[in-house]
Amino acid sequence: MDSLVDIRNLSFHFGSTTVLSNISFSINKGDFVGLIGPNGSGKTTLIKLLLGLYKIQKGIIRINGKEISHFSDWGTIGYVPQKVTNFSDTFPATVQEIVLTGCLSNKKFPRRYTSEDRKTTLDALKKVEMQGFLNRRIGELSGGQQQRVFIARALVTRPDLLILDEPTTGVDQVTQNKFYDMLGALNKEGISIVLVSHDLGRITRHVTKVASLNKKLDFYGTHEEFCSHPDHDADHHCLTIKHGSDCKEPHCAKESPRC
Amino acid sequence: MLELFQYAFMQKAFITGIVIAIACSLLGVFLVLRRYALMGDGIAHIAFGGVATGLLFNLTPFLGALLFSLVGSLGILKIKEKTNLYGDSAIGIVSHAGLGIGIFILSVANGFNVDILSYLFGSILAIRQSEMILSIILAIIVIGVIYLFYNELFSMTFDENSSKTFGIKTSLLNTLLILLTALTIVSSMRVVGLMLASSLIILPASSALQLKLSFRNTLIASVGIAVLSVVLGLCLAYWFDFAVSGTIVLLNAVFFLFIQIVKMSFRLYSGVLSVSNND
């Protein structure tokens, strides 16, 4: 079995509200999963369960065959959150200080950085083309650049699985496309990816699987299966794929009236 | 003029003051960034209740303050956790309970022969050897713990959720941070007094945060400002016969203001430059 993540019959409630209901699927090594669904459909909740940030109420999550409550090898998982807690533009921290914290997951008390850590930090920043910003304060960077720094922080331990929760909110389209290309390249290098996004059209070129969430898992399969499914016939993005159009870019489906 | 460094009581004051300034100013950066700036104030009020209780039962006030502030700070955390109070209310509730206890005991006991004012406003020049040693031990514990957990504390101050995925026990560290605040307040009680104890936590950190430095340099700047204000404050107080605690805190406020003014004039200056460049 080379399934990296295995989710079985997972349900989750906030008080009396059901947020996730009986979800089962697995992510294989090398998958690039696009996790889609409307606002409030439970995407972030699912990811937080996957990361052990919420306690599991019902069902099982296994990572590398290990139940999540016993899993401790967090260095193999990189996480880029939807929003970074406590962080404001006045926070006194340099890019280097932030990316280095990613190394903490591989360490035991007293957690101290080595020169090797400084090297992998620089390597990770090179991957996201931010090596020139090592000593800049995080607040002085643009939103897209900040997001790259957080990805570098997640990459610094060379994880097997990278989980990104809507990493491109507030990032312009050109940068978004470049960003998704970068994720595609990382995936080709062998890193499995779970990417939360509202906009399937924008990420189709790279994802190998689509998971459509709305409390329940509406659909899980390849992108082609998603579009050939009768439920998704009306999906704007799938129509474009099926009937073709004069658009060169497959991901411009929603914006342009021509498509 | 420099004879002040020869007096034993001044030497004691300098040593105690500097060690405590370091502890307060280090802790302050974490607390201010975690939006716990008023934690120190709250704990100081609780400690006041402890001092009064200590005096009432003939314990050392130091011990009373320590016990009360440790229990009280844990109480604040628990209330924060278990109830849905908004923002700082948990601090307000526990700290006013502590203040109430203190004032109640004072009024019932009808005054003590030990001067409660020296705990409220500090009396570093009259500090006893045992108190000095105790203060220094507490402050060194605080500095040591911050040193040991520096990387974890930074990480969780910046991004708590991600830090959890790094395997950092954030709620444990958070509790530790609050307990350290209690130790810090009690250790600085005799230096600046409970009324002003939290000022050494908030002011140097806030000044340093204005400077837009890296995290490490912000800590260094905060310590520098705090130590400078203690040394300068003690000297000024000696030369001009000022109240020590008031002088130290005022100097901190002056530093804050000074940084603001320099920043503002710099901005004004570069504004003038860019306008003239546009011509």
Ligand SMILES: Nc1ncnc2c1ncn2[C@@H]1O[C@H](COP(=O)(O)OP(=O)(O)OP(=O)(O)O)[C@@H](O)[C@H]1O
């Ligand atoms: N801490 C919380 N307490 C109570 N309810 C919550 C909490 N966090 C989320 N919810 C609810 O759980 C549901 C799922 O939220 P979640 O954040 O997982 O959605 P999402 O799919 O990530 O949405 P978005 O696209 O807006 O990020 C929502 O209805 C939300 O109101």
Ligand SMILES: [Mg+2]
């Ligand atoms: Mg979300």
